[in-house]
Amino acid sequence: MPVLEISEETTRLIEQESDAFNMPVDSLLIQALRHMRTVENHRRISQEQAWWLSQPLSERAKYEGEYVAVHNQSLIDHDKDRVALHDRIRTRFGQRPVLVMPAEGPREIYLRSPRIVP
Amino acid sequence: MSQKTSSTMRYNGDYFLPMPVLPVQLALQDAAPLPVPQWAIVDTGADASIVAKSLLEEVGATEIYTVGVRAHLHEEVIEAGVYQIDLVLFGTIRIPDVEVVCDNLNDGILLGRDVLNLLRIHLDGLDKTLSLLD
Numbered sequence: 197m198p199v200l201e202i203s204e205e206t207t208r209l210i211e212q213e214s215d216a217f218n219m220p221v222d223s224l225l226i227q228a229l230r231h232m233r234t235v236e237n238h239r240r241i242s243q244e245q246a247w248w249l250s251q252p253l254s255e256r257a258k259y260e261g262e263y264v265a266v267h268n269q270s271l272i273d274h275d276k277d278r279v280a281l282h283d284r285i286r287t288r289f290g291q292r293p294v295l296v297m298p299a300e301g302p303r304e305i306y307l308r309s310p311r312i313v314p
Numbered sequence: 315m316s317q318k319t320s321s322t323m324r325y326n327g328d329y330f331l332p333m334p335v336l337p338v339q340l341a342l343q344d345a346a347p348l349p350v351p352q353w354a355i356v357d358t359g360a361d362a363s364i365v366a367k368s369l370l371e372e373v374g375a376t377e378i379y380t381v382g383v384r385a386h387l388h389e390e391v392i393e394a395g396v397y398q399i400d401l402v403l404f405g406t407i408r409i410p411d412v413e414v415v416c417d418n419l420n421d422g423i424l425l426g427r428d429v430l431n432l433l434r435i436h437l438d439g440l441d442k443t444l445s446l447l448d
Contacts, residue, residue, distance in 0.1 A: 227368075227371075230371035230372070231371065233371075234367065234370075234371055234377070237376055237377050237395075238377055238380075238395055241377045241378065241379060241380060241395065242380055242393075245379055245380055278411070278413075279410075279411045282378070282398055282411065283343075286343065291374060291375075291376045292376070293376055293377060294378070295378065295379055296378040296379065296398075297378065297379035297396075302379055302380065302381040302382070302396070303381070304381065304382045304383070304384055304391065305360075305361045305362045305381050305382070305383045305384070305394075305415055306360075306361050306383075306384050306385075306386075307357075307359065307360045307361070307364075307383065307384070307385040307386065307426075308359030308360065308386045309357055309359040309360065309385075309386065
């Protein structure tokens with residue numbers, strides 16, 4: 197198993213949180229890192245989506261009925277076939293966050309069973 | 315006309331009232347699914363399938379866009395991430411490239427009509443069983 201050198205202060209902090217959450221250190225760190233990645237990905241996707249939806253309607257209308265892929269505030273690909281577009285983006289970018297959404301914007305999701313929404 | 319049943323599952327009695335559920339595993343495209351299946355709630359009232367954030371993180375999926383989600387009896391629209399993943403039902407039936415909504419508050423999986431409308435499901439409320447038909 198590889199050994200990671202970290203400061204005593206960091207070690208103390210990790211152990212404190214491990215006790216507080218009643219989780220092994222490994223599990224705690226994995227969950228924390230995954231959560232950080234989720235938060236950062238969400239921030240980037242939200243930014244890309246806001247940029248796309250701020251483009252003039254005349255520009256977005258060119259892609260009506262298609263999915264668009266946006267990265268670093270540029271339209272990088274589009275396709276009527278959602279899965280084909282997604283495949284190309286994953287081949288090119290792996291699991292890095294790239295916006296892949298309906299060009300006209302997302303439709304609202306409705307949950308008819310009373311529930312605390314996500 | 316009778317239809318062949320491929321899998322049958324008892325309702326989950328932990329709920330009041332018993333809930334139709336089926337076992338679901340998550341997977342990235344072309345990858346092996348998470349080993350432990352989750353008991354997904356069958357919800358014909360949901361436009362989309364909902365998956366707990368912790369499960370999406372565990373499988374390593376990446377958000378692709380955000381949607382507004384509205385629930386019955388709630389006025390507020392909540393923003394949530396959409397992810398594209400594969401679902402494996404009953405350990406054998408793989409449904410690829412499903413867009414699911416991330417649930418930041420609740421555990422587990424809720425199967426909405428986006429997935430249910432791809433299947434032949436028989437709910438037997440008297441027998442408390444869910445059957446997947448061929």
